[in-house]
Amino acid sequence: MQFASRxxxxxxxxxxxxxxxSNGWTDGLPIVPPTREAVEACLEWVMMPPDQLIxxxxxxxxxxxxxxxxxxxxxxxxxxxHFPVVVTAWTAMMQEEFLMHGATASTGGxxxxxxxxxPIRLEIGASGSFNALANSDRATAVIGRxxxxxxxxxxxxRPGVIDRSTLGHPGKFSYCVAEDEEDTTWLxxxxxxxxxxxxxxxxxxxxxxPRQLMNEWTTKPEEILETFAxxxxxxxxxxxxxxxxxxxxxxxxLREHLQAGGWTKADIATFIHExxxxxxxxxxxxxxxxxxxxxxxxVYTAMDSPDQLLVVAAGGPAGxxxxxxxxxxxNKSYAVTLPIGVCVDCEPPKK
Amino acid sequence: MFEVLDPTPGxxxxxxxxxxxxxxxxxxxxxxxxxxxxxxxxxFRHLDQILREEYGVAQVVSRTxxxxxxxxxxxxxxxxxxxxAVVSGLGD
Numbered sequence: 110m111q112f113a114s115r116x117x118x119x120x121x122x123x124x125x126x127x128x129x130x131s132n133g134w135t136d137g138l139p140i141v142p143p144t145r146e147a148v149e150a151c152l153e154w155v156m157m158p159p160d161q162l163i164x165x166x167x168x169x170x171x172x173x174x175x176x177x178x179x180x181x182x183x184x185x186x187x188x189x190x191h192f193p194v195v196v197t198a199w200t201a202m203m204q205e206e207f208l209m210h211g212a213t214a215s216t217g218g219x220x221x222x223x224x225x226x227x228p229i230r231l232e233i234g235a236s237g238s239f240n241a242l243a244n245s246d247r248a249t250a251v252i253g254r255x256x257x258x259x260x261x262x263x264x265x266x267r268p269g270v271i272d273r274s275t276l277g278h279p280g281k282f283s284y285c286v287a288e289d290e291e292d293t294t295w296l297x298x299x300x301x302x303x304x305x306x307x308x309x310x311x312x313x314x315x316x317x318x319p320r321q322l323m324n325e326w327t328t329k330p331e332e333i334l335e336t337f338a339x340x341x342x343x344x345x346x347x348x349x350x351x352x353x354x355x356x357x358x359x360x361x362x363l364r365e366h367l368q369a370g371g372w373t374k375a376d377i378a379t380f381i382h383e384x385x386x387x388x389x390x391x392x393x394x395x396x397x398x399x400x401x402x403x404x405x406x407x408v409y410t411a412m413d414s415p416d417q418l419l420v421v422a423a424g425g426p427a428g429x430x431x432x433x434x435x436x437x438x439x440n441k442s443y444a445v446t447l448p449i450g451v452c453v454d455c456e457p458p459k460k
Numbered sequence: 461m462f463e464v465l466d467p468t469p470g471x472x473x474x475x476x477x478x479x480x481x482x483x484x485x486x487x488x489x490x491x492x493x494x495x496x497x498x499x500x501x502x503x504f505r506h507l508d509q510i511l512r513e514e515y516g517v518a519q520v521v522s523r524t525x526x527x528x529x530x531x532x533x534x535x536x537x538x539x540x541x542x543x544x545a546v547v548s549g550l551g552d
Contacts, residue, residue: 211529
């Protein structure tokens with residue numbers, strides 16, 4: 110396989126680490142050496158030649174090739190079976206409505222949340238159970254990290270260079286969650302967003318840190334969801350008032366109360382859309398009175414419409430916890446969902 | 461021994477070309493492209509005054525992007541060719 114990338118020789122694993130750290134090619138953690146063999150294995154898995162164009166970054170016009178994604182994916186710890194997710198996530202991130210440059214350069218400090226649906230979750234061992242959104246399993250850990258290493262190395266999204274975040278959040282190391290489709294009666298997120306049943310898919314969201322919440326003291330769906338809505342209202346007061354794609358992560362304990370009451374994801378979204386709204390004047394209660402101006406009576410909703418809400422079944426089996434994941438900045442970036450491509454008549458690349 | 465690959469593009473992104481530098485600002489038309497953030501207002505107001513009063517600029521055209529995180533809107537970009545120079549300021 111012919112690679113366009115320059116290669117380097119290093120005597121030892123520690124020499125590899127120093128080479129990559131000293132060039133600014135890491136997130137600060139050790140990397141897996143991207144050898145020719147490891148990178149080839151990723152490309153063979155997706156049946157792509159190294160110079161396969163995955164897309165053009167829309168703002169700065171950078172061509173993103175399969176080879177460069179594979180090098181960074183290997184560095185992050187990806188195995189070949191993880192690579193299709195990385196390719197699809199990056200394809201989604203390059204859609205204009207995602208506004209990748211703005212989202213990753215912004216002082217706002219968001220990260221790219223990757224949500225997995227479909228059979229690939231089980232094939233790669235991506236868990237949507239205990240410790241979801243963090244180090245729940247190898248697959249989500251390395252996929253999320255690959256997204257960030259690609260941003261650092263392909264778009265120069267280094268702190269203080271293109272990445273101008275005032276504050277980041279831990280999801281900027283890795284931010285990936287698999288929906289727990291087996292342990293819910295709800296439709297998977299991707300099906301809600303138009304992906305055919307049974308297809309594997311990736312949803313990307315330019316997202317702030319998870320806002321954790323707890324309500325173990327009721328079984329009533331309206332009360333449980335009121336806690337989620339209140340957390341969204343808090344985000345609207347304290348962070349950004351503008352509507353956009355919010356995600357709710359609902360673990361099993363709270364999910365079962367909602368499901369027992371017959372609530373679908375669509376019902377949840379309708380309820381949340383009614384409850385997650387504030388008056389502009391509420392900014393005055395949190396120290397932002399200067400920007401209320403004469404529009405105090407204006408009502409702002411967390412989403413433009415219920416279908417902007419991404420409801421995800423994930424989390425460990427016990428505990429009345431949940432999380433609200435807010436958008437980077439309202440509708441400046443939209444969540445994008447893409448199925449993971451299957452090329453039925455492709456041939457493997459020539460060696 | 462490890463043989464490892466460079467994870468960066470290796471080539472710079474396509475760069476725009478700078479317009480020829482102006483010898484003087486006197487009598488020129490200067491465009492401002494604001495990202496619309498709060499801090500741009502005072503900055504551009506002050507700069508407008510300095511350019512007219514101290515440098516003899518003939519005209520200042522102020523435009524504001526519709527999305528401060530995205531490139532300038534096409535209709536603003538289309539106007540640039542009618543200006544002698546552009547100031548694109550951040551407001552953070």
